[in-house]
Amino acid sequence: MSAPAAVPRLTPVAETTAARDWLAATHAAVDRALHAFLDAKRLSGEPGAGGPAAPVDALRAFLGGPGKRVRPLFCRIGWRAVSDGPPDPRLADIGVGLELLHGHALVHDDVVDRSALRRGRPTVHRACAAQRGGDAWYGISAAVLLGDLAALWADECFQRLHEPGVPAAARTQLGLMRQELLTGQLLDLAEPSEPFGTVEEAFAVIDAKTVAYTVRGPLLIGAAMAGADRAGTDALAGYARSLGEAFQLQDDLEDVTAADTGGEDLREGKRTAVVALAAEAGTAAQRATMARLLGRPGLTDAELAELRAVLTATGAVARVRAMVLERRRAALDTAARGPFTGTGRALLTAMTDRALPGVADWEENAA
Template sequence: MTILETATPHIDLGRVRQAVEDTLECFLAGKAEGEDGARIAAPLRVLRDFLGGGGKRVRPLYCCLGWFAVAGRPPTTEVLRAAAGLELFHTFALIHDDVIDGSDSRHARPTAHRAFEQDGPGPRARWFGESAAILLGDLCEVWSAELLGGLSGPSPASARAVLDRMRGELVIGQFLDLRAFGTDFGNVEDALAVIHYKTTKYTVERPLQIGAAMAGASSSVLGVCAAYARPMGEAFQMCDDLEDVLPDPARGDATGNDLREGKHTVVLALALRDAGAAESARLRELVGDPDLDADGLAEAQALIAATGAPRTVRRMVVERRRQALDVLAAAPFGPAARQALARLTDLALPGVDRWEEAEG
């Protein structure tokens, strides 16, 4: 598989993604064929279905492009294993997150605990499903560590230090997110703090730095990675949060899961800050109600839209995309790496370039 097109300065993100997928599938096939294969058949089935549910594979791509930006050549086997390990680490986090949130589906498929629940013993099916999902998440973390255990290159200690920090930061972000549920939704700064740990660090900065560190990046280059990641991570999460409050005909109505859970988001914080007293009080009654029906959800979405908060967040996303691209334009990377990272920016923020044109 040719990942780098040498005729023109271009690295094919689709082929990089497929190389990561192939690496991950080869690893899982080895587990299925190993001495414990028969005992883990059910967890592997649920895991493969979960992995096949979609996703942009943003974190593995950032890892591979971090390597490419410094090394100037396609990702090696070791880099692809590290990238696959990051995807399994992300899977571990998602499976546990779904249990915490009590989510029924992800990407139009049953969540892991709901899939396990279907095979559970009668009245204890729910307990079995949640317990099995927690164990599957743990297994993904163990396997992630196995794939990431071979971090190599000119500065493996630097890459390992970045990885260790990422693991801790994710848990901090998850705890901040958990603690914010059902509390004061009106603090934008606190919502951005959750994004900093749960998205900026874990989704963009650390994967990019891990790949760069494996290629021997200097501390100044790792700093450039962080400078790009800050606005990019915030934009990525705010885009995701908007999907919950803005129905989109292209994908169907917004699910409203964040509103039912009372998730602390920037768009909700802005709406509560800018709403009138009566509207704010009503929105607080609706948000955080796990039994919120379709009419209640539509009312909450209408109240949020009336404050102008979604428009404000769209402008914030546009501004942060531009900031991230400006960092790339001045980054000490080759043209092919800068172009690839710019393409990944727009892959992670689908349609935002058109928002910018509309704003202009």
């Protein structure tokens, strides 16, 4: 594994630039470590139908493609937030494990959701099906097994947490994170209490899936490895809730507002906070349009545009934008006031806007 990237020295004048440089350097280090791991794991075999290389290469392409790498970044920030000491070199392996666990979750999530695309690219089960002439059952079966393989590889990396000198709290945080991820996925499958779900139900899924395993779990694993005390752990958990909720709400918004996305969540009929708020505030006619189009098989681009227009007209988009801004401010406040190292405060602040691209501009435009 590559050694953790060196942290540029942070000064009061240049702390923002230095923190951004640290994030960029660490992102690059995570990419190198992940690609080295995947290259070492490539199975032998001739490409083609029935050979093991083709589906494993599909998994490698999925895992090794462009990514934000937020979980490994948060893990290392968790360490830096509570310690000025040299980072534990095992953080590199833990970061690769977090990316592999994320890949496992996405591969299985796409099967559960019957998703054709993930950020504009074919999902693993679709890519595998194409390797067998469109055999959908083979694609699903291969994706389930490949998702399990990614989880197995993640466990291999997480063995570093069992080595001498690693606090037991780090292993506890990993177990909690994985449990909450699975709980959130089950909640996502639950029958909503209302036709379009409720805001409370949407946030239950967000808190279990996105908050727990995107922000809080990685942060607290890194902090636990550094020997964090209760005050530091609680402050990081508060930061994680604010930022994690904002992160997912912005993602939900992009599915409704971004012209360059496929509207996958709307095509799948996901009961997000945007959808629940639109149903709450919408007229009978608007709700009828939602009922007709949300999750409709074969939704055309014109119908998708109609559905997006209705969701926006209800005021739901504006309300969710306000929620994102409120949570961004709370995350920044916690980063500034929490019992963190100076380096940690700078990195948490920089990571807030890295995780929420463009949201800082909303503040300026609203001013």
